Amino acid sequence: MRIGADGETGSKDARPHGADELASVLRALRTLSAGNRSLLRAAGEKELLHDMCSVIVEKGGYRIACVGYAVHDERKSISWQAAVGADVAEMTEFQFTWGNDSSGQSAIGTAIRTGVPVVGRHLSDASYRGPNFALLHERAVKSGFSAFTALPLRVDGQVIGGLLLVAAEPDAFHEDEVCLLTELADDLAYGIENQRMRAQHRAAQATIARLAYFDELTGLPNRTRLIELLQDAMQAAKSQRRAIALLHLEVGRFREINKLLGYRSGDELLQELAHRLEQCCTGKETLARVGEAEFALMIPNSGADHATKVAKRLLQTLRAPAHVAGLALDAKVGIGIALFPGHAVEADVLIRRANAAMHLAQPVMGGYAMYTSGLEQEHTRRLALMGDLHRAIEENELRLFCQPKVEIASRMQCGAEALVRWEHPRLGMIAPAEFVRLAEQAGTITPLTHWMLEAVFSQSYAWQEAGGTRPLAVNLSVHDLYSPGLIDRISGLFSTWGISPEMIQFELTESALMTDPESALDTLARLKHLGVTLLIDDFGTGYSGLSYLQRLPVDGIKIDQSFVRPMLISADSEVIVRSTIELGHNLGMKVLAEGVENQEIWERLASLGCDTAQGYLISKPIPVDQLAGWERQWMVEAR
Ligand code: C2E
Ligand code: MG
Ligand code: MG
Numbered sequence: 141m142r143i144g145a146d147g148e149t150g151s152k153d154a155r156p157h158g159a160d161e162l163a164s165v166l167r168a169l170r171t172l173s174a175g176n177r178s179l180l181r182a183a184g185e186k187e188l189l190h191d192m193c194s195v196i197v198e199k200g201g202y203r204i205a206c207v208g209y210a211v212h213d214e215r216k217s218i219s220w221q222a223a224v225g226a227d228v229a230e231m232t233e234f235q236f237t238w239g240n241d242s243s244g245q246s247a248i249g250t251a252i253r254t255g256v257p258v259v260g261r262h263l264s265d266a267s268y269r270g271p272n273f274a275l276l277h278e279r280a281v282k283s284g285f286s287a288f289t290a291l292p293l294r295v296d297g298q299v300i301g302g303l304l305l306v307a308a309e310p311d312a313f314h315e316d317e318v319c320l321l322t323e324l325a326d327d328l329a330y331g332i333e334n335q336r337m338r339a340q341h342r343a344a345q346a347t348i349a350r351l352a353y354f355d356e357l358t359g360l361p362n363r364t365r366l367i368e369l370l371q372d373a374m375q376a377a378k379s380q381r382r383a384i385a386l387l388h389l390e391v392g393r394f395r396e397i398n399k400l401l402g403y404r405s406g407d408e409l410l411q412e413l414a415h416r417l418e419q420c421c422t423g424k425e426t427l428a429r430v431g432e433a434e435f436a437l438m439i440p441n442s443g444a445d446h447a448t449k450v451a452k453r454l455l456q457t458l459r460a461p462a463h464v465a466g467l468a469l470d471a472k473v474g475i476g477i478a479l480f481p482g483h484a485v486e487a488d489v490l491i492r493r494a495n496a497a498m499h500l501a502q503p504v505m506g507g508y509a510m511y512t513s514g515l516e517q518e519h520t521r522r523l524a525l526m527g528d529l530h531r532a533i534e535e536n537e538l539r540l541f542c543q544p545k546v547e548i549a550s551r552m553q554c555g556a557e558a559l560v561r562w563e564h565p566r567l568g569m570i571a572p573a574e575f576v577r578l579a580e581q582a583g584t585i586t587p588l589t590h591w592m593l594e595a596v597f598s599q600s601y602a603w604q605e606a607g608g609t610r611p612l613a614v615n616l617s618v619h620d621l622y623s624p625g626l627i628d629r630i631s632g633l634f635s636t637w638g639i640s641p642e643m644i645q646f647e648l649t650e651s652a653l654m655t656d657p658e659s660a661l662d663t664l665a666r667l668k669h670l671g672v673t674l675l676i677d678d679f680g681t682g683y684s685g686l687s688y689l690q691r692l693p694v695d696g697i698k699i700d701q702s703f704v705r706p707m708l709i710s711a712d713s714e715v716i717v718r719s720t721i722e723l724g725h726n727l728g729m730k731v732l733a734e735g736v737e738n739q740e741i742w743e744r745l746a747s748l749g750c751d752t753a754q755g756y757l758i759s760k761p762i763p764v765d766q767l768a769g770w771e772r773q774w775m776v777e778a779r
Pocket of ligand 1: 543558559560571572573576589592615616617647677678701734735736737754755756757761
């Protein structure tokens with residue numbers, strides 16, 4: 141123990157006599173035991189410091205108790221954390237430091253610096269009148285404080301601050317009392333350490349909870365959390381007889397964006413979309429990120445009608461392009477809707493069903509779809525098929541089918557559309573509707589397109605060898621359109637097989653072109669440069685404006701069968717068919733009608749001046765090697 145570090149006050153024998161000594165030891169003991177109770181009770185570090193200071197003053201009868209922490213700044217200042225009997229602002233005013241200069245000579249400064257308890261007595265002595273203590277002296281004289289002790293607080297072997305006690309008796313703080321008070325300071329230091337450990341523990345637990353329940357990238361609740369919230373909401377909804385809607389939303393082409401622009405841009409896109417979705421949600425709705433590029437929205441107290449409105453609202457919000465990596469990206473989003481209790485009464489099943497519905501959401505249908513029973517089995521079946529598709533290509537299970545196209549005026553065959561079929565060893569012949577869209581979504585369409593191109597070119601070569609001239613049209617999907625190696629591959633095939641460009645045509649759906657009109661335009665121009673014929677497929681189902689259409693280097697449009705088939709019974713469809721024919725002709729394009737199923741439609745199309753027809757009336761899709769046979773038959777009938 142140091143005596144009188146603050147200007148040598150205690151060099152005289154300060155040992156009190158008998159009764160006084162006993163009284164001061166007893167008060168230190170009282171303080172110690174009350175202090176221990178505070179240690180156990182305190183709920184935080186600040187609270188602990190304050191409680192300890194209160195105990196010292198209230199139970200121990202000391203005049204002032206305060207705690208200062210050493211700040212590791214240039215001045216080596218002291219930051220007062222708690223004070224009872226004085227206040228923190230007042231202590232700060234003294235501007236004590238723990239440095240080695242004159243401002244660091246206070247008891248607390250010395251205790252912190254040296255790590256040894258410091259005792260000062262007879263504070264009112266003249267020896268405290270130095271410039272650094274003028275204020276302290278004034279205060280001591282005014283309040284009748286006489287003695288003090290400063291005890292270092294050691295946490296983890298390091299002095300982090302000190303405990304300062306002031307007493308009214310000039311001869312307070314003799315050795316035994318200081319020993320006990322040192323123990324109190326050590327207890328307090330232990331308490332601080334303990335509180336800090338607990339705080340760290342709490343922070344770690346909060347981080348774990350955050351990681352377990354929230355998505356790092358967007359800060360949104362994750363799938364686990366959504367399931368919990370859904371379960372709670374379902375409980376409540378059940379007793380109140382209310383419905384819950386769950387919307388499942390997926391950002392299309394996300395993998396492609398990640399691949400092309402890098403993961404950082406992909407992340408930015410997701411953050412931007414999450415932000416927009418959040419802005420568009422009300423306080424009652426819960427938005428969560430449930431997959432790589434998948435979000436879910438839980439809407440309590442909502443039936444089908446309201447859920448549909450919300451889906452439209454979300455799609456509207458996401459319609460504007462997102463600005464990422466200096467590009468304006470059009471995120472294509474599909475939304476599936478499932479309802480509690482109608483579609484599922486368990487949280488994970490509801491999510492799964494909304495997801496299954498989402499796979500049905502087509503831009504032409506507004507971009508959202510409601511769950512219908514059976515969809516899930518269907519979805520599972522398709523997913524299982526997807527896993528098989530790779531193998532199917534390798535094991536040559538794909539078949540080339542084709543459907544002839546006929547010129548209406550002359551009734552002559554003018555080519556055929558190449559259509560893929562999958563001859564599954566167990567499931568039999570599978571139509572492309574079952575796997576083409578999924579292959580597009582799963583990003584596995586490229587090998588399928590490659591297979592198709594090989595098949596079409598070698599078939600075309602075989603016909604050429606046999607003296608036939610039937611152009612074959614290949615369907616390209618949206619992924620193909622933006623795939624960088626496509627044009628080189630096609631021009632390579634022309635060189636390999638020595639086929640003239642008129643023999644190969646390409647069909648591109650209107651919605652594929654509209655996904656990214658500018659890049660589509662570029663690809664079309666390069667394709668056109670090869671001399672091939674280009675057709676817009678499923679025309680009428682996308683949103684291309686006339687001005688865009690005019691800029692496309694295409695030779696013809698195929699009116700979607702959804703307008704052609706009902707054209708005799710639906711005036712709207714008839715108007716669409718008629719105006720598309722006019723529009724196409726005005727732009728100098730050939731117009732083909734798909735889905736010509738009967739003679740009446742054929743006649744009507746003929747009267748409207750439509751150029752070409754394709755449909756069941758002429759022929760269903762047939763294996764490509766049956767085309768010559770069909771053709772002979774058709775010629776006979778045409779005569
Ligand atoms: P699409 O290109 O519009 O092809 C026309 C679809 O309509 C064919 O279905 C055909 O069988 C069907 N169809 C033709 N005439 C009629 C008719 O009179 N009535 C009815 N109800 N349907 C008719 P399919 O072969 O099932 O193909 C469906 C879609 O799958 C195609 O639509 C095309 O977008 C896609 N697809 C087919 N093969 C390929 C391919 O090799 N690659 C790519 N990327 N897509 C393909
Ligand atoms: Mg087609
Ligand atoms: Mg079509």
